[in-house]
Amino acid sequence: MKRLILSLVIAAQAVACTPGLEVDAPDGFAELEEQKRYDYRATNAEGVVLGVRRKKNDPQGDLAFWSGALDAHLRRSGYEAVEAHDVTTKDGIKGKQIRYHRKHEGRQHHYWVTVFVTGDQVVTVEAGGDEAFFGDQEKAIQRAIKGLELG
Amino acid sequence: MMAFQSYRRGALAFALAVLTGCGAAPMKDMPMAPQMAEQVDAGMAAPADAPVSAEMDAAPVPMAAGATGPRPAAPSPPGMPAPPPKSGGPAPKSAPATAPRGAKEPASAKNPAAPGVEQMIIFTGGLDLEVDKGEFGEKLHDAIDLAVEHGGYIGGQTDNSVTLRVPSSHFRAVMRKLEKLGDVLHRSVNAQDVSEQYFDLQVRLKSLLATRDRLQKFLDRAKTIDEVLRVEQELTRLNTQIDQLQGRMRFLSAQSAYSTITVALRARPEPPKEIVKREEKKVKPPPPPPPPPPRTISMPIPWLSDVNLDGLLSLGRK
Missing domain, CATH: 3.30.70 (Alpha-Beta Plaits)
Structure with a gap:
């Protein structure tokens, strides 16, 4: 019984703390707890959301592979790519950011997907929101992406 | 007296017959001559000092139209534009056709068929x-x-x-x-x-003019109204013919001058359209085949399908 309890505690800590990933939430954003699909997710009052996933680099691929795979997937789903930028975190990890436009519930939305590859991990940072509110948060989101600590 | 009048009538008829007969062809057909001979008074006869035969001898010998052979140069008819000069000066009746090819056209040329007559x-x-x-x-x-x-x-x-x-x-x-x-x-x-045509016209005109002069003299001697009317009628016919000849001569002169x-x-014909179309087809390459449909990538990465805007914005989803 003691072993079972100890195992549950350790597992709970592993999920909650997301070791090796630190995100500074932009001003005006609130972090959402108990995420399953995201390792981190935060939103502001206007519904602009920032989400981070960390997945195993399987199949083993570099930044070009993963950014290409994500871009192909989104284009096939009807996303319109408008810009692509190279980004670098404060730790010097290089990533690729692709910006899309997408109609969502009758409104034009902006959707940014940024990919980092760190050895055995693939980190995706998604940011999206209504076009009317997203523009005000672009700089804050950029700062948050550059301030990522991927471990 | 009656015999004298008959003699006068006969003389006048003879004179008119000679006058009308010595002119151009139309004058020969003049139907008035016999009638006039019967009606004109014997006083109209030509005087003895002006015999008809003498006048006829003085007149130039008319030549029938189309006749060939040497002809004398005719003087300029009155009331007519100046005839072509024999030489020198601007000559409308030049003969470029007879000049050697390449040589400058002479201002005028003599007609070899009619010496002394300009070529027109x-x-x-x-x-x-x-x-x-x-x-x-x-x-x-x-x-x-x-x-x-x-x-x-x-x-x-x-x-x-x-x-x-x-x-x-x-x-x-x-x-x-x-x-x-x-x-x-x-x-x-x-x-x-x-x-030649112009020369014939000149001769006919000269003859008609001479006839008119003689009729004018008869008119001056006419003593009865009937005589005057008859002669004036003939003069009118002559004047009409003279006008026609002069007009024809003016026309020929103008035509030959210019x-x-x-x-x-x-x-220039344009190239047939079919050829143009074929050439254009040759120049233009055929349109490229339509691109193949995008290849569907079935990556064995389940979480890729979770990356989308809907999932990001669905805050209630856990």
Whole structure:
């Protein structure tokens, strides 16, 4: 019984703390707890959301592979790519950011997907929101992406 | 007395018959002569000092139209434009056709068939030129300018042709220059020698004039109204014939003085449209085949399908 309890505690800590990933939430954003699909997710009052996933680099691929795979997937789903930028975190990890436009519930939305590859991990940072509110948060989101600590 | 009157009538009839018979052909057919001979008073007879035969001998010998052989140069008829000069000066009746090719046309030439008579030749030229379709106006103006430079003038014009009148002495030179305005499709030159015709008209006119003078003398001696009317009727007929001859001579003179050149322009044919289309088809490469449909990537990465805007914005989802 003691072993079972100890195992549950350790597992709970592993999920909650997301070791090796630190995100500074932009001003005006609130972090959402108990995420399953995201390792981190935060939103502001206007519904602009920032989400981070960390997945195993399987199949083993570099930044070009993963950014290409994500871009192909989104284009096939009807996303319109408008810009692509190279980004670098404060730790010097290089990533690729692709910006899309997408109609969502009758409104034009902006959707940014940024990919980092760190050895055995693939980190995706998604940011999206209504076009009317997203523009005000672009700089804050950029700062948050550059301030990522991927471990 | 009666015998004397009969003698006078006979004399007058004889005189009229001789007068009307010695002129041109129409005068021979004059139906008035016998009737007049019967009615004209014997006092109208020619005086003894002016015998009809003497007048006839003094008159030039008329020649029938179409006759050939040497003919004397006729004097200028009264009321007529000056006849062609025998030599020197601007001569409308030049003979470029008889001049050596390439030599400058002489101002005048003697008629070898009728010594002493100027040659009168009417030149008519035609040129069909092929030019570009857009050059019609420019080429027509060039042709007119060319004629004016040589002392000619424009006789008529349409959208694609012009009729020029140029001095006959410049006919060949103008033709040569006109041929350079385009590609010659057809060229024609016609020369009509009217010297003989003109000379015949001159002779007939002179004869009619002489007849008129004699009738005028008869008119002066007429004593009865009937005589006056008869002679005046004949004078009227003569004057009509004289006017006709003079008009014909003026026409021939004018026609031979200036030659007529008609320049007609034709557009260069465009290449057949079918050939153009085939050439265009050869130049243009065939359209590329439609691109294949995008390849569907079935990556064995389940979480990729979770990356989307809907999932990001669905905050209630856990």
